[in-house]
Structures are given as structure tokens and as C-alpha cells.
Amino acid sequence: MTAGALGRWLAGRPELGGTLDADAAALSTHVRAGERLVAALPAGPRRTAEEAAEAARVTEVAREVRQCFLRLHADEVYDALTEGRIVHHRLTELAHAAGERFPGLVPTRAQLDAERALPQAHKEGREIDQGIFFRWLLRSPLAGPHLMDAMLLPTARARVLAAEFRAGGTVDLGSVLLERRGAAAHLTINNQHCLNAEDNRLVDDLETAVDLALLDEKVRVGVVRGGVMTKPRYRGRRVFSAGINLKDLHDGRISYTGFLLGRELGCLSKLLRGLLVDPAPDAFPERTVQKPWIAAVDSFAIGGGMQLLFLFDRVIAEEDAYFSLPAAQEGIVPGAGNFRLARFTGGRLARRIILGGHTIRARDPEAPLVCDEVVPHAALDAAVERAVAELDSPAVAANRRMLALAEEDTDRFRAYMAEFALVQALRLYSADVLDKVARSWATARAAS
Incomplete structure (x- = not known):
């Protein structure tokens, strides 16, 4: 990734605030361009410190854009995915549907399948983007209760x-x-x-x-x-x-x-x-x-x-x-x-x-x-x-x-789960967790 390419991508960050479709298109264009920049780098474990910093910067900005988009359109997104809160989707189904309907908002099924084969420390952390998505849905007094209902169905x-x-x-x-x-x-x-x-x-x-x-x-x-x-x-x-x-x-x-x-x-x-x-x-x-x-x-x-x-x-x-x-x-x-x-x-x-x-x-x-x-x-x-x-x-x-x-109280629980949705996703990929899990795994392996 050249400094010029990264700079141009950063400068092209979209200003959101239009309709759902217009903002979704802007998000998709920008996020997918950023993913192409990261894809041109070596795989995570083989990146230099500079390359890792560049990838982290792209990821950070893309997540800021997703946050902004969902702050503006979370209810509209949920309604589009559930036919106006008529269809009940469980979390995984909803995330896959969002990946198809709003490219770049959350990882696609193919991206998650590719990561599933990797050890936790070698993943790009795409589930954090799901954490952002569910945080905003659960915070909503419209989408949140409907999503919680979906998870209570048989x-x-x-x-x-x-x-x-x-x-x-x-x-x-x-x-x-x-x-x-x-x-x-x-x-x-x-x-x-x-x-x-x-x-x-x-x-x-x-x-x-x-x-x-x-x-x-x-x-x-x-x-x-x-x-x-x-x-x-x-x-x-x-x-x-x-x-x-x-x-x-x-x-x-x-x-x-x-x-x-x-x-x-x-x-x-x-x-x-x-x-x-x-x-x-x-x-x-x-x-x-x-x-x-x-x-x-x-x-x-x-x-x-x-x-x-x-x-x-x-x-x-x-x-x-x-x-x-x-x-x-x-x-x-x-x-x-x-x-x-x-x-x-x-x-x-x-x-x-x-x-x-x-x-x-x-x-x-x-x-x-x-x-x-x-x-x-x-x-x-x-x-x-x-x-x-x-x-x-x-x-x-x-x-x-x-x-x-x-x-x-269900509203207090929903508010807690909204924050948990993102905090736990971030913890899942934090350096201290990956280090502790690696040490626990090594200790268990030595004892077996």
C-alpha cells in the first residue's frame, strides 16, 4: 500500500446524511476500496509493523463510517432486512442478509467462512463489524425489541x-x-x-x-x-x-x-x-x-x-x-x-x-x-x-x-446488550486476550 493510495482513500471518506440508498452506496464504495487496499498487503501474520499500521488505519476509518451510517439509518436498515419488522431473523441470518443487502456494512458470508479456518490471532477481526451493527440495532427502541423477540422464538x-x-x-x-x-x-x-x-x-x-x-x-x-x-x-x-x-x-x-x-x-x-x-x-x-x-x-x-x-x-x-x-x-x-x-x-x-x-x-x-x-x-x-x-x-x-x-427490566437489559455487543467483539480480538488464550492453550497442550 503506497502512502499516496492510503492518502487518497482517506481523503475520499464520504459525508453521510442523505437517503438510505445514497448513503449505503457511498459507504459501500468507500469501504470496499479500503478492503482492496488491505487485500493487497501480505496476510496479517506476515505484515511488517508499517503494513500492520496501514491496515489498522483503514480498518479504523471504515468502522467510523459504518458507525456514522448506522447512527443515521439503523431502523431503516432493520426494516429493509425484515420487511418492516414482519420477518424475524436470528442474529446470524440477519448479519448474512445485511452483508448481501448493504455491501461493506458487515462481513459477507464468504469473508466469514474464510476467517473461520484461521486461528483467532490470524483473523482480521471482521466480527467487530458485526458488533458495531448489532450495537446500533439493539440500541434502537424499534429494532431492538423486535430483534430480541426473534431470538426468543423456537x-x-x-x-x-x-x-x-x-x-x-x-x-x-x-x-x-x-x-x-x-x-x-x-x-x-x-x-x-x-x-x-x-x-x-x-x-x-x-x-x-x-x-x-x-x-x-x-x-x-x-x-x-x-x-x-x-x-x-x-x-x-x-x-x-x-x-x-x-x-x-x-x-x-x-x-x-x-x-x-x-x-x-x-x-x-x-x-x-x-x-x-x-x-x-x-x-x-x-x-x-x-x-x-x-x-x-x-x-x-x-x-x-x-x-x-x-x-x-x-x-x-x-x-x-x-x-x-x-x-x-x-x-x-x-x-x-x-x-x-x-x-x-x-x-x-x-x-x-x-x-x-x-x-x-x-x-x-x-x-x-x-x-x-x-x-x-x-x-x-x-x-x-x-x-x-x-x-x-x-x-x-x-x-x-x-x-x-x-x-x-427488558429495556435495561437491551441497553446492556447493545454495549456488550461491541465490547465483547473488541475484547475477542484484543492483544491481551489473544496472548492469554495462547498461553492457556500452550499450557493445556503441554499437560495433555
Whole structure:
């Protein structure tokens, strides 16, 4: 890239403020010209310091133009992609549609496919552009609620499997086994190869299982528990969750829309707010179906596993279990953990847990702030059955719906998720995260 070419491109930055189509065309022309300049450089790891600085400058300015465009046209863009907020697209579908309809606004499917094959440290960071896109959509009081509704609808996979689960009462999704036992749907997490750490497949399987449990009229309570592990250190023991799969993060296999953002707006929101079965604003008697949820925690609930607990109506832990949110030590944001944890623990302890990596053990005095009951391992099954019996009531479902409304305002949650959408995308590609993930991966590889 010559200094003259970069200078001419910078000088050609468009002044936006016209119609949607005119500004979209100007953005596309400028951003795609910048991409051609970057494409002429060597691939990321082979760039000199000067070349890396040039590429970073082009990327920075292109993102400023995208920000300006979305500040002006976010609602118009969303309406164009959803036929005036009639069609509901999930995050990934919406991002792909935006890449086709508004070239240069977000990465195309082909660009993301090319990056998917690369380790995280070798990517161009195109998912940050998706973060900008979703930040502005979620900030909008028109587009944001409609997008959140889209993520509360049953997944296509769950719609296909619903009849099978209703008829047989069991579905093995791969990393989650779903079984109906009496009034309860038991979701057993079986991601044994990584101690039930969360990856793309597990997030998809867990959301599908939650959908199926909520769609089945015979199910009145949901139970989530970790399965029995096969890795030597924990062989024969149950584990609830080891948090995000750092190996997959290192290898570039953690999806932004499918996992980091989609998990919060999809599976986790359904656990709290229920499944949207009728998107009509005047649906009667309710737009969503909700049921109480129980978590049974064996061994540990780390990271995303601990985040899950904030959504459950009853948390039962074995006496040797512990809870932690090490995302700050890993360099990322623990989902909506920052939004929810202080409601349970108070602000001072929440800061110790999130910023300082403080671990709570089931025997600690503060354990009742994050779990309801601590029992010996041998008594966990019986405690779960008692909890199912206690929560198996239509009045419980109605009251937990009202509790959720009182405790977590949807507009405040939407505002949080708007900022999270960009902050987490930036963290995903920050130098300190890439360095920490590389060191964790090297340590794990040496130990295996």
C-alpha cells in the first residue's frame, strides 16, 4: 500500500446524511476500496509493523463510517432486512442478509467462512463489524425489541424435533441429552471432551433442549445438570460447566453471533423470559411460555456455568462444588454476568468475583447468595426431586414470570446488550486476550 493510495482513500471518506440508498452506496464504495487496499498487503501474520499500521488505519476509518451510517439509518436498515419488522431473523441470518443487502456494512458470508479456518490471532477481526451493527440495532427502541423477540422464538431445529420429543420423551442432541421424567425435563450436559466447557455445538444443543422442554405440555419443570466425565482427572464424576472452551477460542472456532451474542439473547434469555410462541403484541393470554428451572451443580460452575445460575429458580450444589467468573482474567466479558451478579451478591462482592477472580465455594458463608441448597453428593438426586415437586405448580410458573419482570427490566437489559455487543467483539480480538488464550492453550497442550 503506497502512502499516496492510503492518502487518497482517506481523503475520499464520504459525508453521510442523505437517503438510505445514497448513503449505503457511498459507504459501500468507500469501504470496499479500503478492503482492496488491505487485500493487497501480505496476510496479517506476515505484515511488517508499517503494513500492520496501514491496515489498522483503514480498518479504523471504515468502522467510523459504518458507525456514522448506522447512527443515521439503523431502523431503516432493520426494516429493509425484515420487511418492516414482519420477518424475524436470528442474529446470524440477519448479519448474512445485511452483508448481501448493504455491501461493506458487515462481513459477507464468504469473508466469514474464510476467517473461520484461521486461528483467532490470524483473523482480521471482521466480527467487530458485526458488533458495531448489532450495537446500533439493539440500541434502537424499534429494532431492538423486535430483534430480541426473534431470538426468543423456537429454533428451526427444535420445531423439527418437537414431535419426536413429545412422543418418546427423550432426544440425544449430541452434547445435551434431554429426558422427560414425570413432570420434569432433565437436560444433561455431555460435552465430556472438555469438562462441559461451552462451544458452538453445546450452545446450539442447549438452546434446542430448552426449546423442546418449553414446547412440551407434559413438562412443567426443567432441570439442568452436568453429565459424568471421561477425562482422567474427573473420570466417573459429574461436572456442571468449565466455562468457555479456550482451545476453541484459540483456534478461532467460537462464533460471535452463534455463541457470544446469540447465547445471551437466545438460550439464556429463554431460560429467564420464556419461549416466544406468539409474537403478536396482543397475544392472549401470554406471548411466551415459561416454566421454572432447577440447576444441580456438581464439581464446579465456572464462567458461563456460573452465569447460568443467575437464571434458575432453584440452585442445588454438592458440598464440594465451587463457583467462579474468571472472564476478566481471560480478558473477555462474562456475558450478562456483570448485569445480573450484583442483584444476588451486592456490588462489592460482585466486583471481587468479576474483577478479582474471587471463587465462592459451596461451604463458604457467602454461598447462599448464589445457591439455595448445599447437600452431600449422595443427596443431590433426592434434593433435585424434592425441588421438582415443590416447583411443579401453575402458580409457580406465573409467579416466576412476575419475578422476572420485577427483577430485570427488558429495556435495561437491551441497553446492556447493545454495549456488550461491541465490547465483547473488541475484547475477542484484543492483544491481551489473544496472548492469554495462547498461553492457556500452550499450557493445556503441554499437560495433555
